[in-house]
Amino acid sequence: MIKEIINEIKNADxxxxxxxxxPDGDDLSSVTSMVMGLEKIGKKVVGVIxxxxxxxxxxxxxxxxxxxxxxxxxxxxxxxxxxxxxxxPDRVGRVQDLFExxxxxxxxxxxxxxxYGNINWVxxxxxxxAQLVLEVLKELNVEYDEELATINLLGIATDTGFFxxxxxxxxxxxxxxxxxxxxxxLNKITNQILENKPIExxxxxxxxxxxxxxxFDNKLAYSTVSLEMLNKYGIEQKDTPPFVGDLRSLRGVxxxxxxxxxxxxxxxxxxRSKSWFDVSEVAVHFGGGGHKKAAGFSYxxxxxxxxxxxxxxxxxxxx
Amino acid sequence: MIKEIINEIKNADxxxxxxxxxPDGDDLSSVTSMVMGLEKIGKKVVGVIxxxxxxxxxxxxxxxxxxxxxxxxxxxxxxxxxxxxxxxPDRVGRVQDLFExxxxxxxxxxxxxxxYGNINWVxxxxxxxAQLVLEVLKELNVEYDEELATINLLGIATDTGFFxxxxxxxxxxxxxxxxxxxxxxLNKITNQILENKPIExxxxxxxxxxxxxxxFDNKLAYSTVSLEMLNKYGIEQKDTPPFVGDLRSLRGVxxxxxxxxxxxxxxxxxxRSKSWFDVSEVAVHFGGGGHKKAAGFSYxxxxxxxxxxxxxxxxxxxx
Numbered sequence: 024m025i026k027e028i029i030n031e032i033k034n035a036d037x038x039x040x041x042x043x044x045x046p047d048g049d050d051l052s053s054v055t056s057m058v059m060g061l062e063k064i065g066k067k068v069v070g071v072i073x074x075x076x077x078x079x080x081x082x083x084x085x086x087x088x089x090x091x092x093x094x095x096x097x098x099x100x101x102x103x104x105x106x107x108x109x110x111x112p113d114r115v116g117r118v119q120d121l122f123e124x125x126x127x128x129x130x131x132x133x134x135x136x137x138x139y140g141n142i143n144w145v146x147x148x149x150x151x152x153a154q155l156v157l158e159v160l161k162e163l164n165v166e167y168d169e170e171l172a173t174i175n176l177l178g179i180a181t182d183t184g185f186f187x188x189x190x191x192x193x194x195x196x197x198x199x200x201x202x203x204x205x206x207x208x209l210n211k212i213t214n215q216i217l218e219n220k221p222i223e224x225x226x227x228x229x230x231x232x233x234x235x236x237x238x239f240d241n242k243l244a245y246s247t248v249s250l251e252m253l254n255k256y257g258i259e260q261k262d263t264p265p266f267v268g269d270l271r272s273l274r275g276v277x278x279x280x281x282x283x284x285x286x287x288x289x290x291x292x293x294x295r296s297k298s299w300f301d302v303s304e305v306a307v308h309f310g311g312g313g314h315k316k317a318a319g320f321s322y323x324x325x326x327x328x329x330x331x332x333x334x335x336x337x338x339x340x341x342x
Numbered sequence: 343m344i345k346e347i348i349n350e351i352k353n354a355d356x357x358x359x360x361x362x363x364x365p366d367g368d369d370l371s372s373v374t375s376m377v378m379g380l381e382k383i384g385k386k387v388v389g390v391i392x393x394x395x396x397x398x399x400x401x402x403x404x405x406x407x408x409x410x411x412x413x414x415x416x417x418x419x420x421x422x423x424x425x426x427x428x429x430x431p432d433r434v435g436r437v438q439d440l441f442e443x444x445x446x447x448x449x450x451x452x453x454x455x456x457x458y459g460n461i462n463w464v465x466x467x468x469x470x471x472a473q474l475v476l477e478v479l480k481e482l483n484v485e486y487d488e489e490l491a492t493i494n495l496l497g498i499a500t501d502t503g504f505f506x507x508x509x510x511x512x513x514x515x516x517x518x519x520x521x522x523x524x525x526x527x528l529n530k531i532t533n534q535i536l537e538n539k540p541i542e543x544x545x546x547x548x549x550x551x552x553x554x555x556x557x558f559d560n561k562l563a564y565s566t567v568s569l570e571m572l573n574k575y576g577i578e579q580k581d582t583p584p585f586v587g588d589l590r591s592l593r594g595v596x597x598x599x600x601x602x603x604x605x606x607x608x609x610x611x612x613x614r615s616k617s618w619f620d621v622s623e624v625a626v627h628f629g630g631g632g633h634k635k636a637a638g639f640s641y642x643x644x645x646x647x648x649x650x651x652x653x654x655x656x657x658x659x660x661x
């Protein structure tokens with residue numbers, strides 16, 4: 024499969040690399056690394072994400088240099104589209120409008136990927152999409168420098184929760200060692216992502232802890248961030264911190280959920296499990312998707328209590 | 343150096359392995375791994391730490407099996423003492439009383455090590471003592487199983503802040519990959535250490551955040567945990583959570599300090615820096631020690647405000 028991808032890349036002059044909407048660290052790392060790597064072997068490349076870059080990821084020069092908005096994609100010709108980390112066409116936003124005129128390669132690690140490209144390289148065992156990009160760039164003999172190594176490591180670090188989640192297999196460590204040897208600056212990544220919390224976020228956290236509720240003998244923990252809470256501290260919705268990990272970290276909690284309000288009548292629900300519970304089943308039931316231990320969905324409602332009750336009931340039957 | 347150590351081990355029948363007081367994850371991992379590894383090659387081994395094991399590390403069967411108290415050390419003969427992770431003799435508690443009758447090997451990664459053994463293998467570039475133990479056991483051709491691999495990885499994980507601190511070099515990742523390949527269960531480590539927070543700790547955290555103060559344009563952040571705060575939530579002093587990392591993670595903070603009350607008139611002060619500040623200088627000035635980005639000291643006073651002022655003044659001159 025990777026050989027086919029290499030051939031397609033070699034035969035293309037201009038390439039569009041796209042990631043998914045609501046981009047996370049792995050997505051931005053994968054798009055940026057692919058753009059930088061392909062540029063190093065002489066391709067004309069445009070990186071595109073049809074959404075805003077969250078504040079916590081905006082401190083990386085390489086991302087700001089390589090990732091453009093949809094208009095830029097529309098106006099740039101490309102022989103080939105490479106999609107990274109997006110499990111379905113609707114996840115790439117308006118970039119899907121360009122699909123019918125181009126060859127499309129999909130590179131992803133979500134088991135739920137719909138294989139919507141002409142070539143689909145989907146590796147669910149891979150902890151991050153960034154590692155698949157690393158494989159491609161290694162195969163293309165791209166020479167890594169500090170900037171590329173750092174931005175490639177970013178995706179591995181963030182999608183493994185900085186080497187903590189259960190997807191952290193020995194390949195994760197081997198790839199991280201490779202990139203650190205190539206000059207990757209892990210300190211820059213941790214300082215930007217983990218050690219750069221606005222003080223307002225910690226104030227918001229106090230409120231989230233006040234709202235925290237437990238059910239089923241503390242096996243389920245959940246809380247909410249409302250628009251009102253965000254306004255109180257001047258935090259933008261897209262910058263809502265991922266408190267769901269803090270909830271999961273509590274003793275006895277198997278499933279943690281954050282109900283993050285996105286609009287007056289819409290919520291983004293983020294779920295994590297600790298050991299055995301499959302939160303992707305819950306996500307799929309409510310119209311979303313994800314992995315066994317990390318999944319989510321969006322839901323339109325102006326009655327959050329009702330939604331919480333629905334979700335709790337659904338989970339309670341399995342807990 | 344390691345060859346000499348291997349020779350001493352080969353020539354000894356009974357071995358005492360000791361770690362430092364106020365043991366952390368790396369210390370307990372190093373002692374336990376060394377004990378288990380040496381037992382696998384047929385030595386009679388006793389592991390000793392002259393202090394209590396903190397609650398957050400008590401969930402590891404291997405530690406409870408291998409680490410005994412001082413009486414056990416006193417009553418067991420040993421041809422050889424191996425000290426791990428302890429930079430000075432007073433750090434091993436009463437175990438130092440046994441030194442004059444035995445050969446002593448010191449294996450450590452603290453640059454401040456006093457070289458107080460007959461053989462001293464001190465490698466400041468090593469992120470953890472557990473990695474030096476791994477080197478020794480590899481050299482002895484010890485066969486790793488899941489239990490040994492997991493307990494050996496524990497020290498690497500905890501002393502690098504789970505692969506986040508600036509000491510996380512490519513050797514850290516290579517060693518982690520090796521141990522995961524040998525069956526190390528990283529998930530067990532993260533679940534035990536990071537995902538097992540008593541709910542009371544998060545309540546205490548809210549209080550710590552209330553007490554938090556900033557100085558020098560937010561470059562210094564500090565807070566305190568008093569015995570009264572611990573009592574309020576029924577938390578034992580030895581189980582005081584390491585909030586200093588939470589303080590350092592805030593935007594703009596270069597130095598973070600926690601003043602943890604140990605007795606009515608004694609405090610344990612824990613310091614972390616983010617990028618450039620050397621907190622070990624501060625620690626040494628006040629009678630303690632440590633690394634550039636993580637150091638600490640103990641201080642006898644019944645006036646914590648006065649101590650805070652002293653420390654702030656000392657730091658302020660350098661910030």
